[in-house]
Amino acid sequence: MMAIKMEQGMDRVSAAAFAYSSTAFPMLTGTLVTAAGFLPIATARSGTGEYTRAIFEVVTIALLLSWIAAVVFIPYLGYRLLPDPHAPARVPRSALGRRLHAIREALPSWLGGGTATTAGRDPYATAFYRRFRALVDWCVRHRALVIGTTVLLFALSIFGFRFVQQQFFPDSTRPELLVDLKLAEGSSLDATEAQVQKLEAWLQKRAELENYVSYVGSGSPRFYLPLDQQLPQASFAEFVLLTRGLAEREALRRDLIALFEVDFPELRARVIRLENGPPVGYPLQFRVSGADLGTVRGLARKVADVVRANPHARNVNLDWEEPNKVVRLAIDQDRARVLGVSSEDVSNFLQSSLNGVPITTYRERDQLIGVLLRGTDEERARLSLLASLSVPTASGRSVPLSHIATLEYGFEEGIIWRRNRLPTVTVRADVAGSLQPATITAQLVPQLDGLRTQLPSGYLLEVGGAVEESAKGQHSVNAGIPLFLIVVLTLLMLQLRSFQRVLIVFLTAPLGLIGVVLFLLVFGVPFGFVAMLGTIAMFGMIMRNSVILVDQIEHDIAAGSRRWDAIVEATVRRFRPIVLTALAAILAMIPLSRSAFFGPMAVAIMGGLTVATALTLLFLPALYAAWFRVRRDEPAAASRLQAPD
Numbered sequence: 001m002m003a004i005k006m007e008q009g010m011d012r013v014s015a016a017a018f019a020y021s022s023t024a025f026p027m028l029t030g031t032l033v034t035a036a037g038f039l040p041i042a043t044a045r046s047g048t049g050e051y052t053r054a055i056f057e058v059v060t061i062a063l064l065l066s067w068i069a070a071v072v073f074i075p076y077l078g079y080r081l082l083p084d085p086h087a088p089a090r091v092p093r094s095a096l097g098r099r100l101h102a103i104r105e106a107l108p109s110w111l112g113g114g115t116a117t118t119a120g121r122d123p124y125a126t127a128f129y130r131r132f133r134a135l136v137d138w139c140v141r142h143r144a145l146v147i148g149t150t151v152l153l154f155a156l157s158i159f160g161f162r163f164v165q166q167q168f169f170p171d172s173t174r175p176e177l178l179v180d181l182k183l184a185e186g187s188s189l190d191a192t193e194a195q196v197q198k199l200e201a202w203l204q205k206r207a208e209l210e211n212y213v214s215y216v217g218s219g220s221p222r223f224y225l226p227l228d229q230q231l232p233q234a235s236f237a238e239f240v241l242l243t244r245g246l247a248e249r250e251a252l253r254r255d256l257i258a259l260f261e262v263d264f265p266e267l268r269a270r271v272i273r274l275e276n277g278p279p280v281g282y283p284l285q286f287r288v289s290g291a292d293l294g295t296v297r298g299l300a301r302k303v304a305d306v307v308r309a310n311p312h313a314r315n316v317n318l319d320w321e322e323p324n325k326v327v328r329l330a331i332d333q334d335r336a337r338v339l340g341v342s343s344e345d346v347s348n349f350l351q352s353s354l355n356g357v358p359i360t361t362y363r364e365r366d367q368l369i370g371v372l373l374r375g376t377d378e379e380r381a382r383l384s385l386l387a388s389l390s391v392p393t394a395s396g397r398s399v400p401l402s403h404i405a406t407l408e409y410g411f412e413e414g415i416i417w418r419r420n421r422l423p424t425v426t427v428r429a430d431v432a433g434s435l436q437p438a439t440i441t442a443q444l445v446p447q448l449d450g451l452r453t454q455l456p457s458g459y460l461l462e463v464g465g466a467v468e469e470s471a472k473g474q475h476s477v478n479a480g481i482p483l484f485l486i487v488v489l490t491l492l493m494l495q496l497r498s499f500q501r502v503l504i505v506f507l508t509a510p511l512g513l514i515g516v517v518l519f520l521l522v523f524g525v526p527f528g529f530v531a532m533l534g535t536i537a538m539f540g541m542i543m544r545n546s547v548i549l550v551d552q553i554e555h556d557i558a559a560g561s562r563r564w565d566a567i568v569e570a571t572v573r574r575f576r577p578i579v580l581t582a583l584a585a586i587l588a589m590i591p592l593s594r595s596a597f598f599g600p601m602a603v604a605i606m607g608g609l610t611v612a613t614a615l616t617l618l619f620l621p622a623l624y625a626a627w628f629r630v631r632r633d634e635p636a637a638a639s640r641l642q643a644p645d
Helices: 002-007 012-036 047-081 095-106 127-141 143-163 189-203 246-262 293-308 333-339 343-355 377-381 383-388 437-453 465-478 481-496 499-523 529-558 563-589 599-627 636-642
Strands: 176-183 209-216 236-243 267-273 284-289 313-318 324-331 357-364 367-373 390-392 398-400 405-412 422-431 460-464
Touching: 002 012, 002 047, 012 047, 012 481, 012 529, 047 465, 047 529, 127 143, 127 563, 127 599, 143 499, 143 599, 176 189, 176 246, 189 209, 189 236, 236 246, 246 267, 267 313, 284 293, 284 437, 284 465, 293 313, 293 422, 293 437, 324 343, 333 343, 343 357, 343 377, 343 390, 437 460, 437 465, 460 465, 465 529, 481 499, 481 529, 499 529, 499 599, 529 563, 529 599, 563 599
Parallel strands: none
Antiparallel strands: 176 236, 176 267, 209 236, 284 422, 284 460, 313 422, 324 405, 357 367, 390 398
16 A cells, blocks of 8 residues: 555655555454454364364464554554655666566566556556456446356355365374274283283384383373373273384384284274374264164164275274173072071172282381282182182181082173163274265265164164264354354444445355365365364455455545446455455465365365455455446446445
């Protein structure tokens, strides 16, 4: 703005003052609208909202400080640094200076290139601006075609969105891998440790590893916030592998998956990258709930067969299936009473013999060590000796356990998972290949619908995993959308003071989806939770540009210009600031586009802003002219009388 006004003949102080007085309030409105785009993140009451809330806080503070710098510090810099357009251009003496001067002269005038204009000369009379003015005039003249084409492109983008893969959060880029080992339910710690030692012997030969640690009978402590922690189980072990880098991590992961496919038949293994966002566990999950355990497990096995048939699902399993082996005692109460032995006596005896009972405490410095009384190792380890254990009687003598009880061998559920008080079996699976869990789930749901219709009354089949967690995050963000709309509409009303103009600005925001879908499809990037946040924020950026353009049109109409001329000329004058600010935002996203976490958001913002900027400069003038029925032949006085309130 300062450069243009100085080219039009203003002195430095007047140009700086004009830039402040004419743009400060619209820029503040646009800045607050952009910050409001992140409001749904701040108000999201979920794990995903907690995980991403800092984005709103940082962006809002940065935007407000940038506005202060733009309206206070930048005019001062412009006063001190902008070249005087009235002075003849001087060619630098140094070779580097001459080269930079030549590059600047070769740039288009709208990027700040070309020779200095003479005082009072119209900077928008260049060949580039004449062509752009003609294009805007054509769009206003053929407004129905422009609006119809834009609406058609928007409809195509909505249709094309179904081909964009959906994602919750991407995997972490940390170099760790988790390896979960699960033996059959009821396996002992010794059996689990034997498998751990076998895998440790294989890992010791791998050069990709910095170090590793194993946990037998439990999962790793929470060394990483989104870690999916595991419950203690004797039949479970977990490794944390620290590799030397991402390439080494992926190579080791491939080799481990291949190893478990041909070796370790005694267990089910899972090789996992660390997650970003709230922990999900298995990305593919389908829950079957009902009152009868046998029926629920049978239905879950049918679901597992459907999931297993999908080529993109691997490691399909049920979260609880095989029962534990148990030994029960059927006490002959008549014999026991004759010998003076009660059921409680038998229970206490077995407890002391097999597990041990505390009898005292040994103090070693500041440590208290419990002392247990229990049977010998042989008695506790050999099940065949259980019947011959001597049970003390009331008379002081002992009798074999087999004289008063019969040993019965059987099975029982090692664990029962319940959800909403109903026994629930979850069919779980990992993803093989590059497809996202939401895409595979979308393939499986139609196949499971037939099974769902055959469920007995009172039985449920629900989708879990990444799809469910993503829906929770989406719902928490959607709850903040009304607040976002109220804040944005209030800000627009304060700036534009017209319901119709506010609606025009508001209608331009969703058009950024055209570019979002296009770029996501072209670059093969999934649309995840972070990309959704970027898309919402992009709406605020688009409305910021629309506010500035509509405000300029209204200023020109109020100054006496015909409405047709005001639309065209305001668009021409706002072309450079709108395009340059959009380019700055787009270029700033390029480093983020390579980030595993922020990459989808960066691509969405880049695509949306690219297309939305063009639509702001072409579609918005056509929409404004159609909305207020602007005619080329109407006089300036009529334009002022018909100017919208």
